[in-house]
Amino acid sequence: MLYIPPAFRENDVAILQAQIRAIGFGSLTSIGKNGEVLISHFPVVLDTSIGPFGQLRCHVARANPQW
Numbered sequence: 001m002l003y004i005p006p007a008f009r010e011n012d013v014a015i016l017q018a019q020i021r022a023i024g025f026g027s028l029t030s031i032g033k034n035g036e037v038l039i040s041h042f043p044v045v046l047d048t049s050i051g052p053f054g055q056l057r058c059h060v061a062r063a064n065p066q067w
Contacts, residue, residue, distance in 0.1 A: 013053060020046045026058060028066055040066050 010016055026044045031037060040060060048054040060067050 017046055017048065017054060020044065020056070026056070028060065030066055032065065038066050040064055 024044055025041055028040045028042065029037065042058050042060050045057045046054050047057055
């Protein structure tokens with residue numbers, strides 16, 4: 001969990017969802033089998049019909065080592 005100082009914290013769900021829609025992509029970071037860092041960028045769509053905050057829908061190709 002990343003610490004965010006109160007002056008920079010955003011708790012308004014509508015504002016956060018608007019930012020997710022505006023940016024439209026995310027990054028997945030993990031450690032591979034040999035200790036190498038793997039980073040992939042992928043498209044993100046916010047589905048607000050699920051739960052109080054919505055659900056992120058993403059796509060990672062099967063050919064991607066992180067899949």
